[in-house]
Amino acid sequence: MYRNFRTAVVLPVHNEAELLPATLAALPALFDEIVVVDDASTDATPRVLGQLQMQTDRRVTVLRHAENRGVGAATVTGYRYVLRTRAEVVVLMDGDGQMDGNDVPRLLDALLDERLDFVKGNRFAHPSISAMPWTRYFGNRVFSWLTQAALGMAEPLDSQCGFTAFRTAGLRRLNLDDLFPRYGFPNDLLFSVAAMGLRLGSVPVRTIYGREVSGINPVVVLPTICWLIARGYWRTFFSSSALSTSSLPASSSESGFRSNWS
Numbered sequence: 001m002y003r004n005f006r007t008a009v010v011l012p013v014h015n016e017a018e019l020l021p022a023t024l025a026a027l028p029a030l031f032d033e034i035v036v037v038d039d040a041s042t043d044a045t046p047r048v049l050g051q052l053q054m055q056t057d058r059r060v061t062v063l064r065h066a067e068n069r070g071v072g073a074a075t076v077t078g079y080r081y082v083l084r085t086r087a088e089v090v091v092l093m094d095g096d097g098q099m100d101g102n103d104v105p106r107l108l109d110a111l112l113d114e115r116l117d118f119v120k121g122n123r124f125a126h127p128s129i130s131a132m133p134w135t136r137y138f139g140n141r142v143f144s145w146l147t148q149a150a151l152g153m154a155e156p157l158d159s160q161c162g163f164t165a166f167r168t169a170g171l172r173r174l175n176l177d178d179l180f181p182r183y184g185f186p187n188d189l190l191f192s193v194a195a196m197g198l199r200l201g202s203v204p205v206r207t208i209y210g211r212e213v214s215g216i217n218p219v220v221v222l223p224t225i226c227w228l229i230a231r232g233y234w235r236t237f238f239s240s241s242a243l244s245t246s247s248l249p250a251s252s253s254e255s256g257f258r259s260n261w262s
Contacts, residue, residue, distance in 0.1 A: 014074070
């Protein structure tokens with residue numbers, strides 16, 4: 001429970017046996033529901049999650065895909081489960097330890113104080129961005145700029161950051177079946193939020209990189225993201241919902257919050 005709001009977290013995982021225990025141990029105690037979605041891992045992740053289920057923490061639910069469907073599909077599976085609970089807010093985090101649980105209240109405060117539907121983390125607005133490898137920094141910057149331009153947003157964003165918070169009332173308005181199932185899901189989600197006219201904000205979040213190894217193939221990712229941005233632009237441009245390109249001033253200099261839609 002956070003500020004009297006029942007709060008859940010979804011963690012999509014794939015082959016994260018080494019990093020997952022530390023990630024779960026670092027989750028803040030404020031979560032009422034912890035939903036871990038194993039996207040058909042082939043390492044020891046199922047065993048780790050099996051041990052987790054044997055523990056006494058009744059907040060934890062483990063869901064499994066019989067075949068690998070992608071991070072977006074795993075996220076949607078987690079979202080669908082949360083929408084069947086009493087949770088009013090759902091946070092999305094990765095299972096590889098790249099997101100700092102201490103940033104969760106910052107996302108939730110922006111969501112609740114500004115009466116938003118969706119809040120997205122922005123690693124570029126945090127001093128720790130220097131920890132990001134330069135190749136990823138460059139790629140994320142380019143994709144973020146293209147997404148921002150396609151959305152007509154005035155404020156910079158971190159389109160590839162998956163650290164988000166959603167009001168479940170806003171999440172219910174999205175067509176979850178239509179979201180892209182694999183890498184590129186965060187871009188597609190942004191366009192869906194825009195097309196539905198949901199209120200969005202962003203806050204700085206810490207960048208963490210350690211022993212994890214990326215399985216992303218740039219040859220596949222580049223055309224996929226570009227196609228998603230083009231598709232998202234088309235859908236948003238012809239959406240019946242009005243998209244405002246003006247930005248509201250920061251509600252707090254400490255939080256760095258920005259609201260991009262009104």
